[in-house]
Amino acid sequence: MKITVNGELKHISATTLQTALVELGYADARVATAVNETFVPSSARAGQALAEGDRLEILAPMQGG
Template sequence: MKINVNGDLREITSPNLADALIELGYGDAKIATAVNENFVPATLRANTELVNNDRLEILAPMQGG
């Protein structure tokens, strides 16, 4: 299926958010996720089904001062 990841169209085969993150190379990274502008906590990623044309935002925490 095709989904939009941080503004880029990507082709994935994973049916849920947790598997899609692994497929996209995020594995166990500490990130925040949103699907179609709705925040998805890490505990719900395995139960969050993705469909064609979903919009996925992946944000990594930044450090600095």
């Protein structure tokens, strides 16, 4: 299916947010996620279904000082 990830069109086979993160290379990363502008906590990612045309935002914490 086609979804938009951080503003870029991607083709993925995953059907849930959790499996999409694995497919996109974020399996063990500590990130914040939102689907269609709605925050999805890590505890809910396995149950968050994805559909054609969804917009996924993946945000990693920034470091610095």
